[in-house]
Amino acid sequence: ELKVEQNPLFLSMQEGKNYTIYCNYSTTSDRLYWYRQDPGKSLESLFVLLSNGAVKQEGRLMASLDTKARLSTLHITAAVHDLSATYFCAALKGDYGGSQGNLIFGKGTKLSVKP
């Protein structure tokens, strides 16, 4: 059974600092997703990582995927207040087609960036 664990679940950081959120998953999956959720809002897609070694960057956020270690990371560079949100990772379950192409979500990391 595919399980997804994120850590930390809560992260308070100062502006200008760097930090990494970790996403581990328990069984084979070679598609990994990162979403952002602002309070009271929906989930916004940030990154889709399609293969081992994939790295994607958008502004101060960079995501990577190591399928052999079953690990994805979301690295935050020089954090700013606008990055405060909850970040979810999700792994694709099983085969891509049919009933197995569903996402399993981690519990989310609530990030608070303070001046």
Added chain:
Amino acid sequence: DAGITQSPRYKITETGRQVTLMCHQTWSHSYMFWYRQDLGHGLRLIYYSAAADITDKGEVPDGYVVSRSKTENFPLTLESATRSQTSVYFCASRGPGQGYEQYFGPGTRLTVT
């Protein structure tokens, strides 16, 4: 408007009542999903649908019913609401590309009293 919409956005109902949450998408995506979001649990899949008239259970289907007579609509019904079904409900659809990316609606906040 193009995209995925949900209605109502907020709903308060009483224990034992039936309530239906609506989801509509304009992309003609084949796959659609219903999730619930609760503190400490992240998002959990309730039901999903691969196409019109094809639905299947997710992780937490008990107490819920779905139907999909048209590709663009995927309603979720709580046949007899319970307090444990108080949650935020998100509908999503999946794009056709290789990424299998899911796009989420704005959510419905349901309170069962």
